Ligand code: FES
């Protein structure tokens with residue numbers, strides 16, 4: 001066997017079949033167990049909403065929800081996602097309509113280049129589930145793991161506050 005054929009055979013042997021739920025649908029993939037969840041979502045499952053920014057757990061643009069917790073998918077080996085319940089930004093859209101947080105981002109100019117936006121919206125969604133009526137400080141803290149180079153943050157914080165107000169008033 002040539003070296004390259006042998007390497008290919010070894011790589012094949014190291015692949016594992018793993019199943020987990022993504023946006024409510026059970027998915028099974030054949031992957032290297034240390035592949036990043038971000039890559040599996042984007043490359044194998046075609047869910048390109050999670051973005052790669054830093055690739056080092058610093059910027060939050062790759063955020064997804066895993067069993068209800070906000071995680072940086074660039075730091076999660078796919079093995080850890082086995083049997084987990086993953087929600088990506090695509091899972092927040094119902095009937096092809098924007099959800100209330102997305103609407104508020106649109107209204108307040110919270111999305112500019114868009115790289116940080118999916119992660120910001122997932123972080124906001126996670127925050128509002130834990131704290132339906134957050135203070136501005138809660139919002140700053142809840143989104144502190146997500147960096148934005150474009151907006152200066154205020155439009156984002158105001159969009160999240162607006163989504164919370166609308167939920168509280170039953171407007172959405
Ligand atoms: S790409 Fe994952 S935290 Fe920046």
Ligand code: FES
Pocket residue numbers: 110111112113114115116117147148149150151
């Ligand atoms: S909108 Fe560009 S990084 Fe936030």
